[in-house]
Amino acid sequence: MKGNQAALTCLVAVLVVASTTGTVGAQERAQPETPEEFVTALNDLRGSEALTEYPELDLARSQAVVEIQTGEKFTETDRQRMRNLLNALEAFQVAYANASSNPVESVNTVDAAYESLTALKENGGDSYATLGFVAVERFYGVQGERIYQAAQNASSTPEELRLLDAAVHAYERSGNTQRYSEIRLERDETRAEYENNLQRHDTLAADAAGFLETCEAACESPVALVTTSPMSTFSTYTSALGAHDAATRSASIASEHGLGEESNAASYRATTFDALVNAGIASASLVLAYALTMIGIAAAVVWRLSKWADDAQAAANDRIVTPQEVENA
Numbered sequence: 627m628k629g630n631q632a633a634l635t636c637l638v639a640v641l642v643v644a645s646t647t648g649t650v651g652a653q654e655r656a657q658p659e660t661p662e663e664f665v666t667a668l669n670d671l672r673g674s675e676a677l678t679e680y681p682e683l684d685l686a687r688s689q690a691v692v693e694i695q696t697g698e699k700f701t702e703t704d705r706q707r708m709r710n711l712l713n714a715l716e717a718f719q720v721a722y723a724n725a726s727s728n729p730v731e732s733v734n735t736v737d738a739a740y741e742s743l744t745a746l747k748e749n750g751g752d753s754y755a756t757l758g759f760v761a762v763e764r765f766y767g768v769q770g771e772r773i774y775q776a777a778q779n780a781s782s783t784p785e786e787l788r789l790l791d792a793a794v795h796a797y798e799r800s801g802n803t804q805r806y807s808e809i810r811l812e813r814d815e816t817r818a819e820y821e822n823n824l825q826r827h828d829t830l831a832a833d834a835a836g837f838l839e840t841c842e843a844a845c846e847s848p849v850a851l852v853t854t855s856p857m858s859t860f861s862t863y864t865s866a867l868g869a870h871d872a873a874t875r876s877a878s879i880a881s882e883h884g885l886g887e888e889s890n891a892a893s894y895r896a897t898t899f900d901a902l903v904n905a906g907i908a909s910a911s912l913v914l915a916y917a918l919t920m921i922g923i924a925a926a927v928v929w930r931l932s933k934w935a936d937d938a939q940a941a942a943n944d945r946i947v948t949p950q951e952v953e954n955a
Contacts, residue, residue, distance in 0.1 A: 657709065661700045664708045665691055671715055676722035680761035683715060686754040703749060710746035711754050714739040718762065725765075729772045730792045736765055740799060763801050770796030774809055782884030783820045790816065823879050827891065830876035834894040837869035841901050863906055870898040 658664045668691050671677060677684035690711055694700065721736035740762055747755035770793050777789035790813035797806035841862070873894035880889035 658712065659705070661694045661697075664705075664712065665694050667712055668694075668708075668715075671719070674719060676719045677715070679722070680718070680765065682757040682761040683718060686711065686757040687715060689757075690754060707746060707749045707751040707754070710742050710749060711751060711758070714742035714746065714758055714762075717742060718765070721765065725769060725772075729769050729776065730789065733766070733769050733773070733792055733796050736762060736769075763799065766796045767800035767802055767805075770800055770802075770805070770809075780884075782886065783816070783882075784888075785884070787813065787817055787820065820883060823883065827876050827879040827883075827885075827889065830872040830879070831889070831891050831894060834869045834873035834876065834898055835890070837865055838894065838897055838901070841866070841869075863902070866898060866902040866904075870895065870902045873898045 658667045668687050671687055672684070677687065690708060694704075694708065697704065717735055717739035721732040721739065724732040724735060739758070743755045743758040743762060746758070773789050773796060774793040777786050777793060780786035780789055790809065794806065794810045794813055797809055800806070873891060876889070876891035877895045880886075880891045885891075
């Protein structure tokens with residue numbers, strides 16, 4: 627009985643805690659509605675590192691607080707403007723926090739602030755939006771250069787292009803048209819070169835893969851090649867040589883662009899090299915066998931000719947008549 631009561635008590639406690647936690651979470655997620663709630667939310671941002679670094683936003687925040695506190699009536703339009711401003715400030719704080727650790731993500735986040743400022747301007751909050759855009763555009767410029775520098779040290783061309791795309795976007799919104807044009811041109815040239823090389827890589831890799839699909843005995847061992855396809859050994863060697871060259875060039879392109887596991891070229895290069903060695907050994911073995919056979923045949927012919935010469939000499943000697951034989955006759 628006591629055990630059941632203890633279990634029931636624990637269950638009730640868990641439910642109470644869960645209910646309380648859910649209520650607190652809901653309250654934290656609740657959007658301000660009244661003038662007082664907006665003033666509190668805006669004042670909570672005062673003195674933050676992000677707004678200290680970008681004082682234009684703090685100025686917009688403080689002006690909004692003054693407007694709310696001195697306004698005669700807080701209309702639905704006012705509420706929407708304050709919500710736009712608050713959303714922009716909160717998004718900017720998140721973007722600022724990620725500025726160093728994840729600059730690309732920070733740009734994606736500050737996009738939300740930019741959109742909120744755009745909505746704020748459309749809702750009649752021009753003065754706040756103007757201050758906000760000054761700060762946000764400066765942030766875009768700082769992050770654009772940070773991302774661009776990261777692109778210069780990227781380990782692969784796909785990663786470099788991803789970073790350059792983000793840098794181009796950041797500089798486009800920063801208002802720095804010259805830097806935007808420079809990085810966009812570099813991005814476009816890098817992408818064009820990469821796509822051209824990638825097409826060559828794919829073609830060369832396909833050639834190597836095509837050989838490996840049909841190499842069969844050559845990919846097993848020299849003995850297998852000699853015993854199963856002796857007549858095609860030399861043509862197989864030529865094909866293996868071409869396939870290995872294609873795989874090597876494909877692997878070189880993959881290495882240049884840091885494709886890593888995205889490319890099978892390195893594997894193809896190793897496998898075609900094995901096939902090339904097998905075909906080379908098999909070809910050399912056949913050449914040696916043919917040479918030994920020809921030497922044997924030549925030796926037999928020479929021996930036979932020598933034997934014939936000896937027989938001819940012996941026969942000739944038998945036909946010679948000596949003076950003694952003439953007298954006796």
